[in-house]
Amino acid sequence: MDSSIITIFLPIALAIVMAGLGLELTPNDFKRVSKHPKAVLLALFCQLVILTSIAFVICKVLTLPPLLAVGLMLLAASPGGPTANLFSYLYKGDIALNITLTAVNSIIAAFTLPLIVNFAIQHFMNDGQHVGLQFSKVIQVFLIIIIPVCLGMLVRYFRPELADKLNKPVRIFAVVFLIIIIIGAVAKERSNIMQYIGDVGAATVLFCICSLVIGYFVPRLFGISSTQARACAFEIGIHNSTLAMTIALTVMASTTIAMPAAVYSIFMYIFAAIFGTLLNRYAPSVQPSIEQAPN
Template sequence: MSFIAILPTLLLVALALVMFGLGLSLSLADFRRLLNHPRAVLLALVLQVLVLPAVCYGLIVLLKVPPVFAVGLMLLAASPGGVSANLFSHLFGGNVAMNISLTAINTLLSIISLPLIANWAINTFANTGQVVPLQFGKVMEVIAVVLIPVVIGMVVNSRSPGFSQRMERPMKIFSALVLASFALIAIAKEWSALVTSFASIGPAVVAFNVVSLLAGYYLSLWAGLEKSLATAISFEIGIHNSTLAIFVALSVLNNFQLALPAAIYSVSMYITATLFGMLVLRRQSATCE
């Protein structure tokens, strides 16, 4: 059996472990904490579920992204915040507790929103049969690989908090390695297609990332939220769980080309998020001083 043949299974197992690691960092208190900042939570959810998919659609139309890549980009837009959002928020003065809480609620919401947005994108951009819509069984597969490991991780965290603390750093490293590995695999698999079509997909991926970060930050400030919350929301909606998008593309929809936007994003977002933090957030801090 070739490596490519077993790749979807490996990705499923790896993503389940990543979700388990996320669960180890969550508790019921993270959900209760959301009640302390209702305005911030409402804004973040509206941006994540409604605004970002609309922005993504606008970029697809404006930049004339090819249909199969358009579906892949919408998959990315429908994915919740990634684990890396917590790291960037910590580095640049965000409210990390809010990031963790938002990641928890967004991950649960994505179980419903991701299949809906994915099927809408397939019917809108690729209704030629090139991409098969998510059927009920496939939706249940996404639920299983996302929700169940997170719940198991939360149960372990509640019963063995010491174990969760010891595993926090290893699981973060593992998550980063999984993300990098499958991004590189997806890029290598479709390298020739990527080279020939990068001009039509690369700008859209980077633009989506930049607009997400800026919208999260400045709309939060405009809504009257303090800087730490604005920073947390910015990274939460600006750094998506591209591993989940790649999983849906490869394992659920069985289409490597759909994974390319998320693969490119998983590399480029480290650059854009770092530059955003340095140029925008630190400049805001200098201005305040």
């Protein structure tokens, strides 16, 4: 992938995608956390603690090569993707909870993602390999996530009609952008792509399945309604692979680190659709939404 595309186009395109995420958010999405904290806190615990721990175990058990291990940890540290809202709608999840989780998770990820990735680098990388998130790059990650989301929220707050008009085109752009960076990353590593799929394919499938299963069943174990648990499952199970790949390619300057997110992108929608279909068949959702349901 051309260096000018990586340094200029990818950050701008990702900023548009993250701003599109902000177009769907309002201050009420953050206020809702205090009214319904249980589902939100459980989902965040699953995302930040359980799943990052599972990703670490997968890296160790499958003995992933160092750069691919860092890539999987980067993917695990990335927040839920905007597509989670669509899956929640299709499979009868609590969309309001999805939006709340997206809002909170995106803000928290600006702080937790650099910490998790730096831990992975220190643990998996050999002394002779130098790929890292120094302080300046941590600030870059923070700005990539926070500034565009805040700009999108400002548009939603001051010009809601404009936000509604922009929402669909930005969603389409997000899908096209994801496809483009996957193709670009795969094309650059085409000589090694089959090896990468062999190395990290099983790991990404395991991680995807674990994300969906844990996202649903852990909240259910703590008394969260099926509707809210579905929202948690899709928010946790559909990671923002676009963000992970763009950080790998721009901030970390490594196509190899981007490979787990690229391979994961191929699987996640398939497994999310299968998981949602199984839930609709075997776990009917009859609970009220987050706006009505008690904690």
